[in-house]
Amino acid sequence: MSIDNSTVKKVAKLARIEINEEEETTLITELNNILGWVDELKQVNTDSVEPMLSVFNESMQMREDKAESNFENSQILDNSPESNSGFFVVPKVVE
Amino acid sequence: MTYVIEGKKDSWQVVLGLEVHAQISSKSKLFSVASTNWGSDPNTQVELVDCGMPGALPVINEYCVDQAVLTGLSLNAEIKKMSIFDRKNYFYPDLPQGYQISQFEHPIVGRGHINIEVEGKVKKIGITRLHLEQDAGKSLHDQDIKNSYIDLNRSGCALMEIVSEPDLSSPIEAAEYVKKLRSILRYIGSCDGNMEKGNLRADVNVSVKREGEKLGTRCEIKNVNSIKFIQQAIEFEAKRQVNIIENGEKIIQETRLFDPNKCETRSMRSKEESHDYRYFPDPDLPPLIISDEKVNSLKEQLPELPDKKKDRFIREFNLSSYDAEVIVNDQGTANFFEKLVKGRDSKVVTNWITGEVFSYLKKINKDIKNSGIAPEKIGSLIDLIVDEKISNRQAKEVFEEYMESSDDASIFIEKKGLVQLSDQSEIYKIIDKVLSDNPKMIDDYKNGKDKLFGFFIGQVMKISKGKANPKLVNELLVKRLKE
Amino acid sequence: MNDFENLSISSAIEGLANKNFTSLELTEFFIKKIEKNKDLNCFITSTFDKAIEMAKISDQKIKENETRPLEGIPIGMKDLFCTNGVRTTAGSKILENFIPFYESTVSNNLWDSGAIMLGKTNMDEFAMGSANTTSFFGNVKNPLGLKVNKELVPGGSSGGSASAVSSGLCLGSTGSDTGGSIRQPASFCGLVGLKPTYGRCSRFGMIAFASSLDQAGPITKTVEDSALMLQAMVSFDKRDSTSSRQSIPDFSDFKKLSIKGKRIGIPKEYMIDGLNSDIKKIWDSGISWFKREGAEILEISLPHTKSALPTYYIIAPAEASANLARYDGIRYGFRHNADDLNDLYQKTRGFGFGKEVKRRLMIGTYVLSAGYYDAYYLKALKVRKLISQDFEDAFQKCDLILTPTTPNVAFAIGEKQTNPIEMYLNDVLTVPASLAGLPAISVPSGFNSEKLPIGLQLIGKPFDEISVLAAGAVIEESRGF
Structure with missing residues (x-):
């Protein structure tokens, strides 16, 4: 298991995090260390072990289908860096 | 009749699979209490989950679960006792959580089928699965030159994604399949099937192959929102693929968009970039358990x-x-x-x-x-x-x-004065008038000019201003002429 | 003016009831104290005006004999809990200016119980850290370090909360624990830190780090205070699908519970390499105290203990990578100038998140990515099952488990920064109970040669916080200070 430049670049892109070259170099070392360390799990025998999705073992509570309106448009937009006419605004999305 | 595309060299068959997204006709969203009303002002039907606020948590709408089960039952499909919600991770401005809550490995509904009828023949179309997921918001691109506008009213609405097996082999079959599906959804009321509003839309997977060959590489045409467009998109896309292969090139598996104005499909490169959704079970939601009692009581509700x-x-x-x-x-x-x-x-x-x-x-x-x-x-x-x-x-x-x-x-x-004239003596009066006005023609008729019968009828109808009972006129005229 | 620095919540309640002082007096005392101790950097945002307003209401309620359980008690609120109209940052630049328009269930429960908010306490960014050195708003200092002339960390991630209680800037505070973020700072600051069973406290409005592990809990000076605050914090919440419907007991019943005859398990696997010898000694003392109280001590085995930390460092970052995807500069928070959308995402997140958060987001993204999911994430889920199973097996034999809380006492700011794993190892003794969702408390149990506090941890069966508290009280009574 080893992470190289292109993996770090690819993962950073997937996570939408801009990293400079210096960060990239540090991350390669750090991620390799961390992943090397968690690699010891490979030695644990997990044949026929079911993955544990949650420690919560009560059934899921369901909600009645009732519409509510708890927030105004102004509240929803209040924290946004850019908004206009009730919309959030982002740089043009090209499809 | 098999649908065949005649290429320059060979004959080609089309293999189609559909992923239909049907918005559930619920009052509130899948995981939030916000209203699903259509056409409201932007960002006015948004709860914390729908705009991905920090600390927001999803709570499932039981009605949506019930509708998925009902739909599964009406697709003759297996209802899974346990299903799991997963996060599908990707970045897009109309996806406020940075992930869509969907179901990946363990959908709520498994295999089933529906029957379609094309040219008098019934064909069984396999359903691979049905799962529940959140809809995305809406991005508006034409309000501004530099910017896109985001409305999250639709964000979090409940969708059922219904995936078919690649059992469809012509544009007509695809159309019939969607019609049938829509008909079923409307029968049980789980989706209003309104394609104009986008409440029912389809992703169409298209590939072509020569007879006897294995499945070819497929392209997915995203979000086609009318039955006519589905047919047009398939016709165009299949021909495009045939041309590419016959020119010795290869089909690249990709996502495409149908342009109804130009009636063609084109590549959506922006969606291609990073196809690594990193699905994993959503830790905010325990497994969804469907009891036998629930299934049975829903079965009773089925029309x-x-x-x-x-x-x-x-x-x-x-x-x-x-x-x-x-x-x-x-x-x-x-x-x-x-x-x-x-x-x-x-x-x-x-x-x-x-x-x-x-x-x-x-x-x-x-x-x-x-x-x-x-x-x-x-x-x-x-x-x-x-x-x-x-x-x-x-x-x-x-x-x-x-x-x-x-x-x-x-x-x-x-x-309206439309009552039909069925009084025999009244009709006889008109007939007699017509005959007495045209003695020459009676002779001609009797000498074999059968066509004149129609003329007499016409005259009677004309005089009665169309009110005379045609059947009776006919009967009585025959009688008179024999006399 | 009274000196309220060493006051416990329970004695404050008594003092208020006896009209020895008013809530306003208490509140004003702590406001002054917070202002005098700004160098500790315990608070990111102070809410003094609000506090005074709340205190006046409390005094009125006390006057009218309508006293609620925590009436007039000034506390610190970890800046991970969304507070309506009060900036909530999670210690991150990316939420530097975020003002929620909703209230977390836990904070709401506390205000409904009459507690008073002095401010939002500092924390590791998005609760990722064990030393409170990853906050965008700067390091928090451990007040106990200043007594020995050292700049020590308070622990993390609830470092501001722990430091504030320890230095007497508030009577108690809330924390959140994902892998030890309540217990470890409590231990470093000489306090009681309780992580309840997963599902006890609602997560609604608590900014998520790793949803399957995050759990709120109190940081207090005494076990009794812990029970009092916990009582106010817990509730079944229909806005959280993982909120438990288990009945909620009267946690003060821990006082009636005798530890005599209880079986206390000592897991041999917690005797790790590098366990500080002073800590080992205190652990032994702890064992003797329980023996003296008539508990039965038995050695138990939790065979997968060693795997807990690597498991945690796959699961928690994986969940975080999705939980933190919403911070994109579009609807709230920091937004970097950008030419196009992709640039907006990458720059906002590149500059908005600190180093440790980015590191974990990278790990989390990687372990979930195509081709690695099975080897890392799925594997970790399976090992988590084994770890949880270990506890289930152990609890067939014993009622409680006694361990140290941390392998070391509070260390200097700047230490353990060369290699992330060094920092991660702080959580080696707290993470297993987190993975199993079990209630666990850290109680001050002694000191090292430098007079720095050492905490012992008690882990209980699911929803058995009462036994955990009762055993914690035994330590409190036995330790001799």
């Missing part, structure tokens, strides 16, 4: 579905398979038919529904259920025709006007 109803209509009312299909497609129509046909001739009733009633509904842009037309309104008119109080032609001519009026059929035709 008679289109296929069953069709069979019954053929059996009970002696309809042709085609007529039955047309009548049962919409539940409102089927109900209307059943009320109307009571004590009446099914063929006449069918013709009236599929003819005058349908074209009237089209004109007023309503479906039969919300049009408010009472079956008796049509029934009393049909009865007058059968009782020969009015001719079929007359009825058709005044149909629209009749529909607009609040009068009972008999009063309406009386007011």
Whole structure:
């Protein structure tokens, strides 16, 4: 298991995090260390072990289908860096 | 008949699989209490989950779960006792959480099937699965040159994604499949099936192959929102693929967009970039457990579905398979038919529904259920025709006007002066007048000019201003001419 | 003016009831104290005006004999809990200016119980850290370090909360624990830190780090205070699908519970390499105290203990990578100038998140990515099952488990920064109970040669916080200070 430049670049892109070259170099070392360390799990025998999705073992509570309106448009937009006419605004999305 | 594309070199078959997204007709969203109303001001139906606020948590809407189960049952599919919600991770401005809550490995509904009928033949189309997921918000791109605008009213609405097996092999089959699916969804009420509003839309997977070959590389045409476009998109895309292969090139698996204006598909490169969704079970949501009691009680709620109803209509009312299909497609129509046909001739009733009633509904842009037309309104008119109080032609001519009026059929035709003339002596009077006015022609007729019979009828009808009962005119004229 | 620095919540309640002082007096005392101790950097945002307003209401309620359980008690609120109209940052630049328009259930419950908010306490960015050195708003200092002339970390991630209680800037505070973020700072600051069973406290409005592990809990000076605050914090919440419907007991019943005859398990696997010898000694003392109280001590085995930390460092970052995807500069928070959308995402997140958060987001993204999911994430879920199973097996034999809380006492700011794993190892003794969702408390139990506090941890069966508290009280009574 080893992470190289292109993996770090690819993962950073997937996570939408801009990293400079210096960060990239540090991350390669750090991620390799961390992943090397968690690699010891490979030695644990997990044949026929079911993955544990949650420690919560009560059934899921369901909600009645009732519409509510708890927030105004102004509240929803209040924290946004850019908004206009009730919309959030982002740089043009090209499809 | 098999759908074949004749290329320059070979004949090609098309292999199609559809992923239909159906918005559940719930009042509130899948994981939030925000309203699902259509057409409200932007970002006014948004709860914390729908705009991905920090600390927001999803809580599932039981109605949506029930609708998914009902839909699964009506697709003859397996209802999974346990299903799991996963996060599908990708960045997009109309996806506020940075992930869509969906179901990946363990959907709520497993394998099933529906039947479609094309050119009189029934074909069984496999359903791979049905799962629940959140809809995304809406990005508007044409409000501003530099920016896109984001409205999250739709964000978090409940969708059922219904995935078919690649069992479809022509644009018509794909169209019939969507029609049938829509019909079923509307029967059980889980989705209103409105494609214009985007409440029902399809991703179409298209590949081509020569006969006997294995499946080819497929392209996915995203978000096609009308049945006509589905057909057009498939036709274009299949031909495009044939051309590429015959030119010795390879199909690249990709996502494409259908442009209805140019009637072509084009590549959506932006979506291609990073196809690594990193699905994993959503830790905010425990597994969804569906009890047998729930399934059983929902089973009891299931209405008679289109296929069953069709069979019954053929059996009970002696309809042709085609007529039955047309009548049962919409539940409102089927109900209307059943009320109307009571004590009446099914063929006449069918013709009236599929003819005058349908074209009237089209004109007023309503479906039969919300049009408010009472079956008796049509029934009393049909009865007058059968009782020969009015001719079929007359009825058709005044149909629209009749529909607009609040009068009972008999009063309406009386007011219009339309009552059919069926009094024998009255008709004889007209016949005698016509014959006495045309003595020469009687001689010609008797000497073998049969065609003149039509002329006499025409004259009688003309004098009676169309009111004379044509059948009776016919009968009485024959009698007179023999005398 | 009274000196309230060493006051416990329970004695404050008594003092208020006896009209020895008013809530306003208490509140004003702590406001002054917070202002005098700004160098500790315990608070990111102070809410003094609000506090005074709340205190006046409390005094009125006390006057009218309508006293609620925590009436007039000034506390610190970890800046991970969304507070309506009060900036909530999670210690991150990316939420530097975020003002929620909703209230977390836990904070709401506390205000409904009459507690008073002095401010939002500092924390590791998005609760990722064990030393409170990853906050965008700067390091928090451990007040106990200043007594020995050292700049020590308070622990993390609830470092501001722990430091504030320890230095007497408030009577108690809330924390959140994902892998030890309540217990470890409590231990470093000489306090009681309780992580309840997963599902006890609602997560609604608590900014998520790793949803399957995050759990709120109190940081207090005494076990009794812990029970009092916990009582106010817990509730079944229909806005959280993982909120438990288990009945909620009266946690003060821990006082009636005798530890005599209880079986206390000592897991041999917690005797790790590098366990500080002073800590080992205190652990032994702890064992003797329980023996003295008539508890039965038995050695138990939790065979997968060694795997807990690597498991945690796959699961928690994986969940975080999705939980933190919403911070994109579009609807709230920091937004970097950008030419196009992709640039907006990458720059906002590149500059908005600190180093440790980015590191974990990278790991989390990687372990979930195509080709690695099975080897890392799925594997970790399976090992988590084994770890949880270990506890289930152990609890067939014993009622409680006694361990140290941390392998070391509070260390100097700047230490353990060369290699992330060094920092991660702080959580080696707290993470297993987190993975199993079990209630666990850290109680001050002694000191090292430098007079720095050492905490012992008690882990209980699911929803058995009462036994955990009762055993914690035994330590409190036995330790001799």
